Amino acid sequence: MSQIDAISPAIPLLAIFTDFDGTLVELADTPDSIQVDDTLADQIQRAVTELDSAFAVLTGREISDIDKYLAPLHLPIAGAHGTQRRRADGFVETVDPAAVLGAEQIAQALESLVIANPSLILEPKEGAVALHYRQAPELEDAVRIAMEEAVHNVPDFTLVPGKMVLEARPRAASKGEALRAFMREEPFLGRTPIFIGDDTTDEDAFIAAQDLGGVGIKLGDGETAARMRIPNVASVHALIRGLGDIVARDRDAAAITH
Numbered sequence: 634m635s636q637i638d639a640i641s642p643a644i645p646l647l648a649i650f651t652d653f654d655g656t657l658v659e660l661a662d663t664p665d666s667i668q669v670d671d672t673l674a675d676q677i678q679r680a681v682t683e684l685d686s687a688f689a690v691l692t693g694r695e696i697s698d699i700d701k702y703l704a705p706l707h708l709p710i711a712g713a714h715g716t717q718r719r720r721a722d723g724f725v726e727t728v729d730p731a732a733v734l735g736a737e738q739i740a741q742a743l744e745s746l747v748i749a750n751p752s753l754i755l756e757p758k759e760g761a762v763a764l765h766y767r768q769a770p771e772l773e774d775a776v777r778i779a780m781e782e783a784v785h786n787v788p789d790f791t792l793v794p795g796k797m798v799l800e801a802r803p804r805a806a807s808k809g810e811a812l813r814a815f816m817r818e819e820p821f822l823g824r825t826p827i828f829i830g831d832d833t834t835d836e837d838a839f840i841a842a843q844d845l846g847g848v849g850i851k852l853g854d855g856e857t858a859a860r861m862r863i864p865n866v867a868s869v870h871a872l873i874r875g876l877g878d879i880v881a882r883d884r885d886a887a888a889i890t891h
């Protein structure tokens with residue numbers, strides 16, 4: 634083996650993108666009752682360091698939510714299904730005012746259904762809306778009908794089904810578009826993207842990662858465009874640790890050889 638072979642990276646320079654709920658943390662009964670592993674922020678920080686900060690979260694939650702759960706980290710994040718975006722340099726893009734207004738109108742239109750059915754959870758976000766029926770699965774059809782009506786009056790919005798939730802977001806925003814935007818910028822530029830997710834709302838980002846020469850990794854069962862699968866949240870944590878280990882090993886090997 635030549636010296637060059639000995640120090641060449643075992644894997645290409647990677648950019649890691651990951652979903653949050655159901656991927657970095659287990660699903661819970663309500664959005665606020667998730668349990669975040671005490672070591673998660675440290676594990677991610679190590680990967681961030683080893684990957685030269687090419688690590689971002691693409692989530693349906695708002696950016697502020699992820700900051701709270703992953704404190705003290707302040708990662709690049711696409712929030713509210715790509716409606717919000719904080720770049721790696723910390724700059725937070727302005728959310729389209731039409732999206733903010735549209736989401737407010739949709740949330741308002743759903744209020745009477747939620748008042749009549751307190752087991753539903755309405756989660757208004759900046760530029761998107763989630764209506765959760767995990768506590769009342771029998772209301773799935775009522776939720777769909779109400780959401781369709783609400784979105785009908787706000788034409789630039791579309792509905793995306795998630796896990797026991799129906800969400801409304803602007804047609805122009807998606808996790809796939811967010812991944813593509815990050816990949817045009819440092820420190821992601823030129824790297825090979827990996828996106829890990831568990832839900833139908835992650836499909837756009839699997840496709841985007843694969844279009845850009847990378848790979849989508851789907852957690853769990855279900856039809857998917859992702860080329861790889863991973864069984865559970867614990868395996869996602871192990872993968873993130875493992876990728877950090879490989880990069881560190883390559884760097885150390887290169888340092889010894891030089």
Ligand SMILES: O=P(O)(O)OC[C@H]1O[C@H](O[C@H]2O[C@H](CO)[C@@H](O)[C@H](O)[C@H]2O)[C@H](O)[C@@H](O)[C@@H]1O
Pocket residue numbers: 652653654655656659660661662663664665667691692693694695756763765767795796797798800832834
């Ligand atoms: O894109 P993600 O990071 O996966 O976020 C998707 C949605 O996750 C949250 O809802 C889901 O998780 C809740 C907590 O486990 C669960 O109770 C709910 O049934 C799930 O749909 C979050 O509340 C939403 O805002 C996100 O869009």
